[in-house]
Amino acid sequence: MSTAGVVIVGAGQAGFQVAASLREVGFADPITLLGDEGLPYQRPPLSKAYLAGKTDAAGLCLRPPSYFVEHRITHRSGVTATAIDRGKRRVALSDGSALAYDHLVLATGARNRSLPVPGANLAGVHQLRTLADADALRAARDRANAIAIIGAGFIGLEFAGICAGSGIPVTVIEAADRPMARAVSPETARFFTNAHTRAGIRLAFGAGVSALEGKDGRVAEVQLADRSSIAADLVLVGIGVIPNEDLAEAAGLAVGDGIHTDAVLATSDPGISAVGDCACVPSRFAAGQPVRIESVQNAVDQARCLAARLTGRPTSYAAVPWFWSDQGPHKLQIAGLTRPDDVSVLRPSATGLSVFRFRAGDLTGVETVDRAADHMAARRILGLGLRLSPEQAADATCDLKALATAR
8 A cells, every 4th residue: 555544434343343353464555533522432331331330431442542552543533524535535524624545444333323313412311422411411420210112222220220129210213112112122121121111111012202392491300102201301312323334425325224245345436435333234144134233242253354354354244233232230231133024042041041042943142131141152153154943042941152153
């Protein structure tokens, strides 16, 4: 490559990992990492350990400032890319400058979906995506009298679990008929419904939000579609995210629920790649169909795959997708990609829960609660494409670890 090197737009987990992995495999040309915040940091702990007070901001940083100097990574904070000139291979920046690139990496992530109802902009209404969001939410929680969480996804339920037992009424409002409806099986959803209810959290399913009502400019209650209301002076909105594909779309790249890439993470322009939450990539765990996956695992593994290609060792992205969520005292872990109509097989257990999901007799994914050994075995079985029958999954005497390490 020439002296322009690699420019990475986005300094989250994926963008940082591309830079780090390039240096790890011996890439010597310049690397520039652009981000609109400060030092790259971990986002998953924001709704877990950070809000729970178990770690501080320093503990979130992926690397100290010295790392970027020692590894010759130019980290430009507080600046974003505003346009891509593909012909000249230049990126226009928000500070009025421009950068040339030999290869451009889009790691632009995703943004929170806004609540499309009246009152959504009242004081006391929060979202959680950044460290600043987490600081504001933590301060609001400490002075709240009643909390409403709109959306029973990972973020909402993790925050609910942190707030449980505080003496503050907590209500989770969800339009679907169960929590995490798009992510987990009915069996896992039922486990967490019971666990959160036992913890004193009120769960309102099948409930649409029509408006947020305020008093003196602050939120005071959540109005539901059935005309009932829930008192709340703190509202957390967690209704999903939208991939940041606008920059790519304006540059004429193929997009649609993310920036489309091929199996080696190249976009429709071979000089531009995409990784992380913004990338829509073919997956062998989705029968080769393109999928967009929001997880640290996906961000890290895609970044490493891309670094290998940019240094002459191209391989198709084929890592096993896996996820986790800490909700109250319970840890949910998921491996694989499943569909709502997959068949559930429960593995007998005195504690926790293991749900094996099958489609036409083939294992598609495994959900575990407080059963890390089953999760690790499942990841290896899925990754190696090993055969596991529904009968084996349901047999507690079947040694999953031995099966996973047999080859």
